[in-house]
Amino acid sequence: MTIPVLTLLGFALWTLLILFGTVGIYRWSRILSGRTRISHWTADPDVGTGIYPRAMRAHMNCIENLPVFGAIVFAIDHVGLDNALVNTLAITVLAARVIQSLVHITLTQTDRVILVRFAFYFFQIIAMIVMAVMVLLAL
DSSP states (O other): OOOHHHHHHHHHHHHEEEEEEEEIIHHHHHHHHHHHHHGGGEEEEEESSSSSHHHHHHHHHHHHHHHHHHHHHHHHHHTTTOOHHHHHHHHHHHHHHHHHHHHHHOOOOOOHHHHHHHHHHHHHHHHHHHHHHHHHHHO
């Protein structure tokens, strides 16, 4: 298995971990303790304050970006692109995604924190663009 494919798997697992490790635990603990009915939950991540809505939004952001990264990794794998730069870029995407999510979930969203969070998102986007260009140049 190549590094880009492994990082794609890592991205998918991170997405699931956010869902079950934050949103799932929060919801089920409230449901099972009788504090909230199961029908209470909506898909709106902006409801409430604190870690829960930030975790919802971080999970949704992973869901939004996972298919894009998946398509790029598929193309990399399909053309057989395997070099140190593509591996480094794939690792950069995963590492920046994890850090972005952790900053989003764990820190109160001040202007400075949002700037840091955006910087890690920007690293991911640039890395994915470079990876996509490398695929196109390999054709």
